[in-house]
Amino acid sequence: MNKGKKLYEGKAKIIYSTNEKDLVIQHFKDDATAFNNLKKAKVEGKGVLNNRISEYILTNLAQFGIKTHLVKRLNMREQLIRKAEIFPIEFIVRNIATGSLTKRLGISEGAVLEKPLLEYCYKKDELEDPLISKEHIYSFGWATEKEIEEIDKITLRINDLLSGMFRGVGIKLVDFKIEYGNAWNKDTEKKEIVLADEISPDTCRLWDVKTEKKLDKDRFRKDLGDLIPAYTEVAKRLGILHEQSNVTAVNVTKLSSVKKKSK
Numbered sequence: 001m002n003k004g005k006k007l008y009e010g011k012a013k014i015i016y017s018t019n020e021k022d023l024v025i026q027h028f029k030d031d032a033t034a035f036n037n038l039k040k041a042k043v044e045g046k047g048v049l050n051n052r053i054s055e056y057i058l059t060n061l062a063q064f065g066i067k068t069h070l071v072k073r074l075n076m077r078e079q080l081i082r083k084a085e086i087f088p089i090e091f092i093v094r095n096i097a098t099g100s101l102t103k104r105l106g107i108s109e110g111a112v113l114e115k116p117l118l119e120y121c122y123k124k125d126e127l128e129d130p131l132i133s134k135e136h137i138y139s140f141g142w143a144t145e146k147e148i149e150e151i152d153k154i155t156l157r158i159n160d161l162l163s164g165m166f167r168g169v170g171i172k173l174v175d176f177k178i179e180y181g182n183a184w185n186k187d188t189e190k191k192e193i194v195l196a197d198e199i200s201p202d203t204c205r206l207w208d209v210k211t212e213k214k215l216d217k218d219r220f221r222k223d224l225g226d227l228i229p230a231y232t233e234v235a236k237r238l239g240i241l242h243e244q245s246n247v248t249a250v251n252v253t254k255l256s257s258v259k260k261k262s263k
């Protein structure tokens with residue numbers, strides 16, 4: 001597989017072309033961003049951990065019949081993935097109230113929701129990914145009713161599978177964001193909806209069951225420190241890293257060049 005030119009660079013990942021038209025390479029960077037890029041830092045080792053954790057999670061979901069873009073992990077920072085036309089929508093699932101939900105609606109922090117709440121945001125950095133309704137999605141043609149019906153079902157199933165996976169290792173899945181795209185299936189010769197992007201502590205909120213310690217990107221957003229030890233803890237509990245491995249020992253705790261842009 002030959003790596004070609006850069007096709008797209010996002011905040012945490014880069015996509016490269018390959019010599020196969022339906023496959024691309026997803027590269028995980030060490031860049032951490034929050035508050036729509038107002039806060040930025042390089043966190044050495046984050047990309048390596050997210051690559052491994054996301055590979056593990058997507059592989060597990062695939063074993064339960066969820067179609068994903070992942071073909072295989074290529075190396076420490078890269079995955080071979082199916083090229084997909086990404087819906088411009090972030091699909092957010094919440095099990096426990098926190099983050100923007102508590103701010104927006106005044107729901108108490110930590111309230112356990114009666115049933116998982118599915119929200120949609122328009123993927124548009126300039127607009128700070130605003131919350132939208134299904135009617136916006138249909139009116140602007142961002143996805144069809146049939147596509148959203150299918151995605152909603154897959155998303156709630158993913159929530160069940162992930163909640164169980166994390167609960168088994170002493171972690172509460174508080175909320176998460178996922179993305180989907182349409183990818184070509186060469187066997188059926190049709191496009192199909194696949195889970196895309198990544199699922200990692202960058203895109204989920206993960207709390208320790210007993211202590212409620214945050215094991216996710218909120219450590220960066222809220223300046224709690226120890227981001228790499230927290231991500232390493234998630235990887236160890238999932239059995240991806242050996243108990244003995246100590247990623248912090250290879251100088252990955254450093255939060256360098258934290259810049260805050262003034263508004």
Ligand code: 5GP
Nearest residue numbers: 092098099100101175176177202203204205
């Ligand atoms: P909130 O809306 O409370 O900020 O986020 C809800 C969930 O979606 C959290 O798990 C958060 O990490 C995830 N999320 C929402 N928007 C983004 C985004 O633009 N990037 C990433 N990495 N995660 C997001």
